[in-house]
Every structure is written in structure tokens, then in C-alpha cells.
Amino acid sequence: QSIDYELEGGSIETDGVGSLLTTTHxxxxSNRNTGWPQAEVxxxxxxxxxLQRVLWISEGALIGDDTDSHIDNLVRFCSADTIAYITCSRREDVHYEPLQRMAEQVKALRQxxxxxxxxxxxxxxxxxxxxAGKRLPGSYVNFLILNGSVLVPVFGCLQDAQALxxxxxxxxxxxVVPVPGSNxxxxxxxxxxATMQLPAGVFV
Structure with a gap:
């Protein structure tokens, strides 16, 4: 079925049992779907x-992100009852306050x-x-779930070990397998x- 709506894989995140996470941003x-009210989307x-329901996140964004805040850089389902999300503990970082507000939204989510x-x-x-000195959107939650492992980007910094x-x-x-994330x-x-997930039984 063809649907006249622009949607990238990284912009939605599902738990496999009827709930979907996404961002309003x-x-x-309007870069994608002009004139669509939230209720219609x-x-x-x-x-x-x-699906049974959509969970919307309206706070949080990463400097350098060119996707208008794909959810896969911010908040991820690890299982039907477990969520991992990014935060920022460094008050001097420009991300500190926006991610604090996002954390409050995440904490309010319910199954x-x-x-x-x-x-x-x-x-x-x-x-x-x-x-060129431009900040890049590094995030540990842009991980890839495989059958027996999870590939997690790492960046050669102190936060790598805690994230893993x-x-x-x-x-x-x-x-959990660390993979170089800088490139x-x-x-x-x-x-x-960088990947596309195909369910079992799907042929390319």
C-alpha cells in the first residue's frame, strides 16, 4: 500500500506490542509533510x-542533527518495558537544559x-x-539491535564505558559490542x- 506521507526509519521507534515513539519536531x-495536523499524523x-498508540516527545535536539530530531538519537525502546534515553550531566553544555526537559517527558511515559x-x-x-569545528550529533542511543548483539557507537571518551x-x-x-562512531x-x-532492518521472511 502506498501512502502519501514522508517518513524515515529513524523517525519512529516501536516496542513491538503496539506503542510507537516519535518526535513532534x-x-x-514542514520540511517533510506540510499541513498535517498532529491528530491526523x-x-x-x-x-x-x-499500532495502538503514539507517544510524542516534543523536547530535546542535538546540535548538528540534520534530521529535525529523529527519535533514534534521543529515546529508544530496549524492550516492551524498558527505555534508554540520552541526557547531559554537564551544565555548561548547550544540550543540558533541553535534555532535562526531554527527560521529564520520558519519565512521564507509561506502558x-x-x-x-x-x-x-x-x-x-x-x-x-x-x-571545520562544527559540532556533530554524537549519541550512544543510535545503537543497532541484532539477533544476539547490540552495536553501540563509541567516541573514545570517558562516557563510553558508562554507556556500554x-x-x-x-x-x-x-x-553489547562497541563500534567506532566518529566516522x-x-x-x-x-x-x-546507516542500516535497514528487515523482519524474518522478507526477501530483498
Whole structure:
């Protein structure tokens, strides 16, 4: 079925049991879909993807992100009841206040039955810059979930170890594997951005 709506894979995140996470900045941005009210976008997602509900995040953005805040750089489902999200512990960083506001929204999210999610905050890596001095959108939550492992971008800084340890708690039945993230963020992405996931039984 063809649907006249522009949607990138990194702009939506599902838990596999009917809930979808996304950002208002991306899905309602006029760069993509001019004139779509939020209620109509939500109905389109529910009907087209077989969902029960859409969870909207309206705060949080990364400097250098050219996607209008794809959710896969900000907040991710690790399982149906577990969420990992980025935060910033450094008050001098421009991301500190926006990500504090985003954290409050994440903490207010509930599972479909009203139960709070298990939440895991992951600190941003130290600021990453390109050769021209422009800040790049480094994020540990742009990980890629595979059958038996999780590929996590790392940036050669102090926050790497904490991020890997936290994500190993989020995925106790998988092996968390660090992969170099610096080259991918020079193209404004990470492992999740650079790949397409195909369900079992799908042929290319």
C-alpha cells in the first residue's frame, strides 16, 4: 500500500506490542509533510502500522542533527518495558537544559497498562566536532539491535564505558559490542541510521 506521507526509519521507534515513539519536531516539520495536523499524523500511523498508540516527545535536539530530531538519537525502546534515553550531566553544555526537559517527558511515559517504564539515562559523549569545528550529533542511543548483539557507537571518551555498561543492563540477553562512531557522525548518523532492518521472511 502506498501512502502519501514522508517518513524515515529513524523517525519512529516501536516496542513491538503496539506503542510507537516519535518526535513532534520531525514528524510535524514542514520540511517533510506540510499541513498535517498532529491528530491526523497519529491516525495515519495507527491505521497504517497496526499500532495502538503514539507517544510524542516534543523536547530535546542535538546540535548538528540534520534530521529535525529523529527519535533514534534521543529515546529508544530496549524492550516492551524498558527505555534508554540520552541526557547531559554537564551544565555548561548547550544540550543540558533541553535534555532535562526531554527527560521529564520520558519519565512521564507509561506502558499501555499504566505501568511506568524502566528508564535508563545515558550521558552524551564529550562534544564531537568535524574538521571545520562544527559540532556533530554524537549519541550512544543510535545503537543497532541484532539477533544476539547490540552495536553501540563509541567516541573514545570517558562516557563510553558508562554507556556500554548501562546498555548491557538494558539488554541482558544480548552482547553489547562497541563500534567506532566518529566516522558515522561525520555523516550525521550512527549504526541505526546507516542500516535497514528487515523482519524474518522478507526477501530483498
Amino acid at each position: 520531525c514528524l510535524l516539520d 497519529e491516525r495515519l500511523l495507527l491505521d497504517s502500522l497496526g 499501555a497498562d499504566g505501568t511506568p517504564y524502566q528508564l535508563h539515562a545515558i550521558d552524551l559523549p564529550e562534544a564531537q566536532f568535524d574538521e 555498561n548501562t546498555l548491557q543492563q538494558c539488554f541482558p540477553d544480548k552482547k 558515522l557522525i561525520r555523516q550525521f548518523g550512527g549504526p541505526h541510521c
